Amino acid sequence: MAEGMTFTIHDLDMLTQAEVYGKALVELGRQNKNVVVLTADLMRSNKTGEFAAAYPERFFNVGVAEQNLFGIAAGLARAGKIPFASTFAAFASMRACEQVRTDIAYNNVPVKIVATHSGLSMGTGGPTHFATEDIAIMRAMPNMTVIVPADSIETARAVAACVDLPGPAYIRIGRGFEPAAYEDENYDYTIGKSVLMRDGSDITLICCGVAVNAGVIVSSQLEGEGVSVRVINMHTIKPLDREAVVKAAKETRFIITAEEHNIIGGLGSAVAEVLAEEGAAVKLKRLGVRDEYSEIGYPEALYNRYNLDSDSMSRVIAELKEQRAF
């Protein structure tokens, strides 16, 4: 954690991931004069307005123009700055996709893309504002580090950890009031190293984002029912913590991945690639959006539909148990 940043659940409990991001940026801006922040007419939504108020000369709002946003960020990085550029995940990954790939990833400049309102978190905003393809897109770009924080505390950790990364990063956060997965920031956070949230020996849940907290709840619930569930917070999708995946394949009999993303191309696919390459004899089930454009609804309802909340995850595991899948 960067010097001077001490966030605990007491500070962060009532804050959204974006609000924490806004606060973390101000702190980083204080510590490092090279930190600059950009957005595209969304400083209210993504809370970069806090940085704007503190350091107006290091803040650039380019208007509703996402391609320009990432082009300018690349230029600032070329000029020795550490740009944090933010817009909705749908627009960061898809509208400005080629600027991100060519100007940032290919040129390998240290732009930190903090993509907010990712996954289904726009709820009633519908598919134009959902981002259920972004992990797949970003993961396919060489040089890009891809991070999905589990909650607000981890958002603060991720943002701080990214400052010193020599290359680009994509940090994918939600909209809103995702419940906390962590009590405080006193845990070992290393980019590329997963966190074992709960140990278990029957099955392993490998989760990212909102699914992490749901996984932890499921693990506690099922303990009483005689199912031992390991829960891994795979906060870095790339580079993936292969070791943790292989270990889970050896020590448990079934692996479930859970992500607020299409089941194609994201965390589930990344895990499947490792399992296949390692010749692991373990079954895999991928939870998430099943290759469709979701209908609208409040996020909680959509999480339930796509098996990303604790109730639906428990149900999936009960069904697997009934089928003697593990």
Next chain:
Amino acid sequence: MAQTTTRHITDRKELEKYLVTKAAETRKKILELARIAMGGHLGGALSMVDVTVALYHHIMNLDPKNPSWPDRDRFILSKGHGAIALDPILAQVGFFPEEKLETFNKLDSPFGMHTNAHSTPGIEHSTGSLGHGLAVAVGMALGARLDGATWRVFCLLGDGEMQEGSTWEALMSAAQFKLGNLVAIIDRNKFTIDGPTEMLMALEPLADKLRAFRWNVIEVNGQNMTEILNVFEELPLPTSDVPTVVIAHTEKGHGVSFMRGQSKWHYGAIDSDLEAQAVQEIDATIPK
């Protein structure tokens, strides 16, 4: 067959009265939906109402009972977050029963924050990501011309949306392809989310820029039904060879005193007290 809702009205003053009344009804519906849906893009919805009502009730050739009638005029809401204004107008002219709007924003509803062509009769193309609509409209207009058809394509854009580079690519192409059957309308309400357009990323001199991009530029008070009708009734023929852009000078949050002329109500939620206050103000604008 074209079915404007105003075909029975022959007197000009009566026509204006009718449309102004429909605009007021739409504004009230917007507020009601924002309340039941626990939020909505109020500012930009309220500013676009008058032009959109004039188009759907009087100017465009449509057949709401047959939404895919091939000769209909097309309308694309490029500022797709205006769905909360457009969907009620579609109901008014008969694309679907008004009661259906009660599901607004609910799980699996056809109606949400952005337009949805899959689920909403009358919506030509799903929008919501800014800067897409005009290019799609250019494609539709090209298609019409290839078929020798004389329907028009209308495309309503936000002024903040004019900051998107893709909008300017589409502007260039419409002039290049000589699309006299294309009419773009800019809802010039002067605000985006983060502030006034001129402070954030200035658009002016907008009319001059559009003229330099070889469009026929018309400016109108987008909140004045008389002026709106005068402009849209006198559009160049669809067989002409210069696209027309109407800069509709509007007011963000128009019709509700505590919402007007600011960014704060770009998106917002209201309770029934605020709604009642707003409805009172809107009712006062309905001609006797």
